[in-house]
Amino acid sequence: MEKFLQRNYYQILDVDFRASKIQIKRAFEIAKETYGSDSLAAHSIMSPEKGRRFLSKIMEAYRILIDDDSRRLYDQYLVKTSQEFVGSSEVGLETASPNGQLLPDDTPPSKDPLPPFVRASQLSGTGAEKKTEGDDTLAKEGRYDGPELRRIREEKGIGIRTIAEKTKINITTLKFIEENNFKLLPAPFYVKNFLVQYCRCIELDPEKVTESYMKFYALYKEGKKLFK
């Protein structure tokens, strides 16, 4: 039970780390039904009190994973705290439709009975897979967080040192910005200021970038206790 509360949000919702929004919604609906007060499935095995504790954790997991920005931050947090993490255990059988036909499923069936150990680099938050996807970047959606800014900077062949020299911003602080290291960044006012200067160096629209980046920052502040 105690361990349940420590599991990551993907595990708590029983979804794969690559789960789509639809899959996350569906998993949430099942979980709500499962641990709700009039659940036939839970009634003989857990106390209502325990059910409520499960449910509140499930709500928390859903809130974080259903929002693109908070999910991205959460993924980055997971990467930072552990090099690999175990997603949902759903690797058994393939998905079948009611008439028994195979449906395409984005989780490949695995013969390996062990839990899938997911490499950190496969997570959506690392930016690693974004590079190979070419057009499909966060920036295209008007979303800019640290790793995305770094990707753009590197694409343009601009070194972080160059930016530090031009802006007189401490290189460590610049690195914190690019790592989404909100914990160690100064107050929002300063971060905004830095961002504007940073944007000028890599020719990005400062307004758009700060608005999006500060949203990530705010999400972090809001969810700080969750990410601990």
Added chain:
Amino acid sequence: MTTQKARQIWALGGGKGGIGKSMVVGGMGIHIAQLGKKVILADTDLGGANLHTCLGLPLPKVTLDDFIKRRVEKLEDVVCETNCDNLGLISGAQEFLAAANPKHAQKIRLLKKLQSLDIDYLILDLGSGTSFNILDFFLISDNGIIMMVPEPTSVENTYRFLKGAFYRRLRRVTIYREIRELIELALDQKNIRGIKTPRDLVEEIERMDKKLGRILSEEAFKFRPKLIINQVRMDKDIELGFSVKNICSQYLGIQLDYLGYIYYDDCVWQSVRKKKHPILEYPDSKASVGIKMVANNLLQNQQFRL
């Protein structure tokens, strides 16, 4: 569908009596036999056998009891023909209650012979309950299936069955005395260590010994029982399967696959009264469609999802 050459054993059990296990074993057998596979159904419900009735057959002259008591030497000699091509039946012991508790050596001999039958699919009707006999047959099978109906008592029995099977499985793979003792402890729900679920047990062992805990949690992960819900009447009953699966994985630490559901259907008892199987009598009825769905999911190694 790809032809599966390797012989497979499926075993269907369920904590509660009279919920339709024999009916479904019969139906799955007929369906697979109709697909051209060689199938034998075996009634291992020693003492309360009635699978033959489900298939519309009279009480067979030879039963498993004759094999257990060595009145016949070969298991093949107790296989009876049925009304369907490709489908054989090994009937359970009827009146010899002593056979309901075969000695360990007798059980091993039976298991070995069952495993070496030259057929495509062997489906065991385990009967109800959670006795060691039943759990052992459940555990030797390639697909251990548990049947449930949407009622509180049946749900409760399902968890009891799964926990019992899980602990017995872990116990078999363990040579360490400390772990065996912990398993004994876990079986007592009010134990002092606060071990309430298989997950608790594995975590407790992990705390004691990291490596051992890892071995056990891998072992736990290989245990993949299957679930069928019979006698569903509404959508909520179908959803129950997902909820039970969720609780098994999240709370109990058991990976359960949900195979599908079978509707409650008046044509079932109508055909039972005619001593015919519904899958032959009403092949397109809701109940028959459900039985086929579940069997097909097993054949194709996949689970049901909305």
